[in-house]
Amino acid sequence: MPHHDLVIIGTGSGNSIPDDRFAGLDVAIIEHGVYGGTCLNVGCIPTKMYVYAADVAETIRRSGTYGVDASIDKIRWADIRDRVFGRIDPISRGGQRYRQFEQPNTTVYLGHARFTGERALAVAPTDGGEPVEVTGDRVVVAAGARPAVPEMIADSGVPFHTSDDVMRIDDVPRRLTIVGGGYIAAEFAHVFSALGSEVTIATRGPALLRDQDEEISARFTELAAHRWNVLLDAAPSAPPERRADGTILLHCPHGTIESDALLVAAGRIPNGDRLDAAAGGLATHPDGRIVVDEQQRTSVPGVWALGDVSSEHQLKHVANHEAAVVRHNLLHPEAPRCTNNAHVPSAVFTDPQVARIGLREQDCRERGIPYVTKVQRYGDVAFGWAMEDTTGVVKLVASPDGTLLGAHLMGPEASSLIQPLIQAITFGLDARTMAEKQYWIHPALPEVIENALLGLPLD
């Protein structure tokens, strides 16, 4: 039974933990899927490469607005795919090779791990064979999450895609139905419709992007309905079916949707269940996440968890921060650090982009926090004119005294424009000082932030 000083489950952010300072330890890394984790292989990075190609395609379609008449001659999906994975797959393979063959102190187990006791695991090799018992003095659980698939679809026998495989398909489906209404659904709806599909989004909920501020969600849903076939309150009412010609039928209260491919983007489930976390003694939340404290310690001594398997934020930048905290705490148990997730921003790379940090208007209302808001249109600042933008907005939520509570952006460059607001909220810069005591380049797009700040009806 191999015993290691440190066992890491998962090769996303977990893989980044061991650096030179771990050279004196016997380290094991366990991976049951593609090396490198969700972000690199099936998440943030490849999706953004597709999104940018989609952005370019949409720019071309809308170019006439600017006096530039253009037409798309051909969209080379296979070339896009091969460019994306031609770049990513070697990184994944290189990362695996490095740990497997170039680090004498590291053992890589390719297989699925299940806890059998405290700091004890059985690893079933991916290529078959008997499970291996692996134990560690210390264990880091960084096993991520996986796409959730409604049972009615999973059990139907009808083929479907998730974010795990849809980017590797051979061609753009003529008609694509997406089940779900969150950020993954919104990003893929943009990608596939820009690259040639007729897209239907069918979501259980009454709006798209329901995690956003209610006004952003409402505005986005309205815009989306102009571009995609958006079906709200559309939980599947019966199992999907597949015709002999390959057409897929999705039944929902609105009727039956015919399409050529089905993409399930209905959230992600933390992988604690598949690890038999309970057998390892690890406490979990009702939603399956492993319970951790502010030092990323689980309920079992010597076991830490980080990232999607334990975090309420399924975000790579959060996982990276947590991995840095765990790395420090493994190296310096006498002076542990805490994770600081007080101000976590996020973005949705759909069209238009959406970005947020902090409290939403509904949070303030529900918690009884006094607040004021300002919604500033991109179209009312000079660069917004230049872009002929008619839909972009910056919505700020602040205390009446000017303390910034939240920022919610929808429009071009939202994921970049939000950074000064992240910085202000994180470091406690108030709205008035932020607006008035620094320069905003005229006529650059951040003037929309400046004007939003100036427009807050403060005391």
Next chain:
Amino acid sequence: MPHHDLVIIGTGSGNSIPDDRFAGLDVAIIEHGVYGGTCLNVGCIPTKMYVYAADVAETIRRSGTYGVDASIDKIRWADIRDRVFGRIDPISRGGQRYRQFEQPNTTVYLGHARFTGERALAVAPTDGGEPVEVTGDRVVVAAGARPAVPEMIADSGVPFHTSDDVMRIDDVPRRLTIVGGGYIAAEFAHVFSALGSEVTIATRGPALLRDQDEEISARFTELAAHRWNVLLDAAPSAPPERRADGTILLHCPHGTIESDALLVAAGRIPNGDRLDAAAGGLATHPDGRIVVDEQQRTSVPGVWALGDVSSEHQLKHVANHEAAVVRHNLLHPEAPRCTNNAHVPSAVFTDPQVARIGLREQDCRERGIPYVTKVQRYGDVAFGWAMEDTTGVVKLVASPDGTLLGAHLMGPEASSLIQPLIQAITFGLDARTMAEKQYWIHPALPEVIENALLGLPLD
């Protein structure tokens, strides 16, 4: 001889000064050109509308990189022009109408003003007639600047354009020669080449954008040479000529350049000379700028100046700030405010965009300030991958202890990405804290800033 409580010369930022709080004063506003000033009519705003159309055209030309094959069918220059000025001209006219006809306390003089004594002016009406003597208890000089035209060109009799008129021409010239190498030259080179011209840039200097950090200037010059015919050290060696067929010949040490139109973009001269500033008792700098103190007071009591006529920064956001200071100081002479131009950023909306704030590497070297630098490539962060960017960089200049001294960006969204750095430098946030104590959304483009900060070789 009309006497007013307040006389304002110039309708750019000057026109924004009188608000409701000036209702009790007899105000005069003098304008000798188009109402609304440089920014609105011939500067920031229309250029950016053209630049965005140019950006779209270039995106289309490069779309094959992303697997989207497209072609430009037609560029409708006249439609772009009419869209731009169809939006701007009514604002100019509306602004004039408001001051002329809707403000009972305001007199608008349309004519050219010259000082005849302290706070005394002669205004020669634009539509002819005798000059009017106008005096004021208080005078604000906000008369801006104008394009500089080398005498050899001005006296040649060969037709040429400046930024004042080139945006209103009837069609894109097949071949355009631009004299100059600064930001105006670089922006119009992008606009005209993207919209169809073969562009030659002939500059006296050894590089383009010489006001930038030396490395940004060098990198930009190299990139420009791939897209335009860039002639350095190319001061005209003889007056330009015009052939009978309309071809314009520009003679420089590199030979004779043939083109169909000539654009002079060789800097801007403050308009103090045309105002006979000396006759008004106003001290001027050797370069013609009116001397002001930190309250924007000139050397004559009761006379203020602001914007391009007095500032070392020919930037609208600076003029706006100075106008706000002057407005306050007119209203509250007992508690005057000072202009704060300690940290003035700027951007060049060419291709790629360029943005800067603070010290350049050459400033530190020349002043003997200890410094470290980091040049971070866009292409090394995830969104830069998605953009397939190979040329974008963020260059930071900092003290070895981490105090940020300057930031110099060249690449997509540079004018937006710089804002958190403006904020950090303005409010004294050091590099390490800025990088490590806030979140940077993954995989958004601001990660290039984060990585630049983390890469600084600090003590």
